[in-house]
Amino acid sequence: MRRSGDEGFVLGIDLGGTKVAVSAADPAGRILAHRRRPTAPTGSPERDLAALADDARALVAEAGLDRGQLRAVGVSVPGPVDLEGGRVVDPPNLPGWGEVAVVAALEDALGAPTWIDNDANAAALAEWRFGAGRGRTHLVYMTMSTGIGGGLILGGRLHRGVACSAGEVGHIPVEWDGAPCACGQRGCLEAYIGGAAWTRHLRRVTPAESLAAQLAGGAERVRPEELVEAARRGDPFALREMQRFVDYLARGIVILSFVLAPELFVLGTIAVAAGEELCFAPLRERVRPRLWRVLRDRVEIRPAALGARTAEFAGVCVAYEGLAGSLPRPAAARG
Amino acid sequence: MRRSGDEGFVLGIDLGGTKVAVSAADPAGRILAHRRRPTAPTGSPERDLAALADDARALVAEAGLDRGQLRAVGVSVPGPVDLEGGRVVDPPNLPGWGEVAVVAALEDALGAPTWIDNDANAAALAEWRFGAGRGRTHLVYMTMSTGIGGGLILGGRLHRGVACSAGEVGHIPVEWDGAPCACGQRGCLEAYIGGAAWTRHLRRVTPAESLAAQLAGGAERVRPEELVEAARRGDPFALREMQRFVDYLARGIVILSFVLAPELFVLGTIAVAAGEELCFAPLRERVRPRLWRVLRDRVEIRPAALGARTAEFAGVCVAYEGLAGSLPRPAAARG
Numbered sequence: 025m026r027r028s029g030d031e032g033f034v035l036g037i038d039l040g041g042t043k044v045a046v047s048a049a050d051p052a053g054r055i056l057a058h059r060r061r062p063t064a065p066t067g068s069p070e071r072d073l074a075a076l077a078d079d080a081r082a083l084v085a086e087a088g089l090d091r092g093q094l095r096a097v098g099v100s101v102p103g104p105v106d107l108e109g110g111r112v113v114d115p116p117n118l119p120g121w122g123e124v125a126v127v128a129a130l131e132d133a134l135g136a137p138t139w140i141d142n143d144a145n146a147a148a149l150a151e152w153r154f155g156a157g158r159g160r161t162h163l164v165y166m167t168m169s170t171g172i173g174g175g176l177i178l179g180g181r182l183h184r185g186v187a188c189s190a191g192e193v194g195h196i197p198v199e200w201d202g203a204p205c206a207c208g209q210r211g212c213l214e215a216y217i218g219g220a221a222w223t224r225h226l227r228r229v230t231p232a233e234s235l236a237a238q239l240a241g242g243a244e245r246v247r248p249e250e251l252v253e254a255a256r257r258g259d260p261f262a263l264r265e266m267q268r269f270v271d272y273l274a275r276g277i278v279i280l281s282f283v284l285a286p287e288l289f290v291l292g293t294i295a296v297a298a299g300e301e302l303c304f305a306p307l308r309e310r311v312r313p314r315l316w317r318v319l320r321d322r323v324e325i326r327p328a329a330l331g332a333r334t335a336e337f338a339g340v341c342v343a344y345e346g347l348a349g350s351l352p353r354p355a356a357a358r359g
Numbered sequence: 360m361r362r363s364g365d366e367g368f369v370l371g372i373d374l375g376g377t378k379v380a381v382s383a384a385d386p387a388g389r390i391l392a393h394r395r396r397p398t399a400p401t402g403s404p405e406r407d408l409a410a411l412a413d414d415a416r417a418l419v420a421e422a423g424l425d426r427g428q429l430r431a432v433g434v435s436v437p438g439p440v441d442l443e444g445g446r447v448v449d450p451p452n453l454p455g456w457g458e459v460a461v462v463a464a465l466e467d468a469l470g471a472p473t474w475i476d477n478d479a480n481a482a483a484l485a486e487w488r489f490g491a492g493r494g495r496t497h498l499v500y501m502t503m504s505t506g507i508g509g510g511l512i513l514g515g516r517l518h519r520g521v522a523c524s525a526g527e528v529g530h531i532p533v534e535w536d537g538a539p540c541a542c543g544q545r546g547c548l549e550a551y552i553g554g555a556a557w558t559r560h561l562r563r564v565t566p567a568e569s570l571a572a573q574l575a576g577g578a579e580r581v582r583p584e585e586l587v588e589a590a591r592r593g594d595p596f597a598l599r600e601m602q603r604f605v606d607y608l609a610r611g612i613v614i615l616s617f618v619l620a621p622e623l624f625v626l627g628t629i630a631v632a633a634g635e636e637l638c639f640a641p642l643r644e645r646v647r648p649r650l651w652r653v654l655r656d657r658v659e660i661r662p663a664a665l666g667a668r669t670a671e672f673a674g675v676c677v678a679y680e681g682l683a684g685s686l687p688r689p690a691a692a693r694g
Contacts, residue, residue, distance in 0.1 A: 104653075162520055176618075178518050185497055185513075185620025186657045192617045197649070200533070200610055209649060275535055282527045283511075283618055285520025314532070314544060318439075322521045 032093040036339025041117035045335035057087035069124040077133035097138040098342025100146035110354025127354040139346030148175020149341035155329035163288040198275040235259035274310035292328035367428040371674025376452035380670035392422035402455040412468035432473040433677025435481035445689025462689040474681030483510020484676035490664035498623040507549040533610040570594035609645035627663035
């Protein structure tokens with residue numbers, strides 16, 4: 025493990041609903057130390073944040089880093105973020121957290137300028153700097169777990185849009201008057217193939233005698249994981265459902281291609297689990313004929329490379345964005 | 360009219376199928392002189408380009424500018440552009456033009472570094488710098504004439520994407536297996552409300568006794584212009600067709616809002632002709648409930664401000680982009 029020199033180091037914090045992770049990295053993007061632990065929100069955000077700050081201090085001590093050399097802290101959080109206020113706002117995956125001034129709390133505790141961003145943007149930055157998107161100028165990152173999130177790297181920087189609301193690729197309407205979505209709208213991509221919606225769909229349509237139902241211990245327990253496994257074993261029902269997944273995903277990718285002309289789509293989580301044969305190869309086959317010739321050979325679709333290691337890089341990338349001046353400095357923290 | 364000082368001046372050329380325009384501007388964005396004339400391609404691009412260069416020289420002389428002070432030339436052209444090659448590629452509105460090295464020809468004739476871009480991008484830049492989008496950071500420009508083109512200003516710069524193919528907002532599929540589009544794909548926004556497709560649709564569905572048919576001298580002659588006029592006079596058929604136009608346009612705007620979170624949509628041509636009552640007010644009403652609350656009051660939809668004056672600014676904006684290093688310098692021209 026390399027010690028940071030005079031240039032100092034940054035801390036990245038990945039705050040999830042079931043895991044928290046802390047990393048230290050040097051300015052050149054080398055991870056110096058990392059720790060993660062399972063967590064369950066205690067119901068007191070103050071307590072949870074104090075515990076996180078303890079994690080961070082312990083990591084710094086353990087790695088033999090000089091706290092005086094800490095240049096910045098970056099925090100990746102799930103769900104809506106008020107970047108300017110440095111707050112999370114009702115994160116669905118952190119029960120009991122309403123509006124919490126994460127930045128002010130961590131800045132007090134750790135004594136360095138702190139920035140925050142949502143986990144989809146942070147993961148997009150992580151795949152771009154450290155993963156499948158290294159060296160690319162324009163890429164779209166899509167993360168498909170409970171919902172579908174995204175991050176857009178355009179012209180070599182993250183595009184956040186007004187109110188930092190850009191990149192909501194899961195809420196592109198792919199059927200104008202389609203299925204109701206958890207977000208309150210209709211026909212969103214997420215309402216078809218987001219993890220939660222897809223699971224509900226599968227539990228409704230999976231035949232009791234199907235392999236997926238057997239693997240799950242009952243059709244009412246099927247999750248995308250069992251469906252993928254059944255498809256891998258050649259089960260016809262599961263293969264049809266994978267085709268449906270790929271068809272909807274293709275709609276989103278075609279729309280995004282005509283709007284953004286990215287050179288690369290990086291797909292995470294369930295797409296990675298489904299792999300080349302069940303997801304990426306059929307997806308490319310579905311997308312290609314729906315693009316103009318000029319884009320056909322220029323738009324790549326690839327699996328995310330970091331997997332569970334995303335947590336190692338996400339917060340660090342937010343710290344780099346902050347230092348680079350690409351993120352608003354939270355007002356609460358400046359005063 | 361202000362003469363350019365030591366900082367020199369730029370020339371902007373707007374090359375259209377029926378009109379050409381030349382402008383001179385100073386570096387601060389003041390138009391110093393402008394002329395335009397009707398044109399019909401002669402079938403010889405060389406001759407057409409030589410005539411354009413003559414126009415440019417005549418404008419410079421007329422305005423009393425010193426040709427030695429010419430810093431850059433920007434050219435706005437219709438249809439596909441090979442930016443790196445400095446060429447137009449089979450522009451549908453310039454019959455007889457195949458692959459034409461516009462940049463090399465004009466650079467030879469005018470003796471200054473020359474850049475090229477397509478007219479949708481150039482118009483987006485013009486509305487951003489001189490029109491309805493002044494001072495904005497993120498805006499989407501949509502131009503609706505024969506087809507539907509667009510330009511994206513994101514983070515204060517034009518997003519071109521890979522192969523300069525971004526911003527094809529007319530080819531967002533708004534019905535996945537929908538109407539065939541002139542581009543070879545299906546369900547494109549343009550296949551419903553682009554000028555050519557909409558005209559075909561109108562000629563199919565307009566009742567012979569309707570006001571629009573009367574205004575046009577027969578249902579088989581109806582164009583969007585007559586439909587708008589009939590709607591303005593309260594004709595129920597025309598009002599229903601305007602509603603259809605607004606409904607499809609809303610789909611495109613909602614999709615673009617979730618992807619890009621722009622602060623402003625600037626709509627040109629037919630939307631401007633239809634105006635507040637027939638287009639913008641019902642459009643906002645249709646879009647708002649389909650956006651998340653965070654975007655509802657932040658995404659504005661406004662008419663383009665430049666109208667026919669776009670030609671005055673479009674080429675000049677391309678020249679500024681070139682000088683700012685935002686456009687590739689055509690390879691042919693460098694050597």
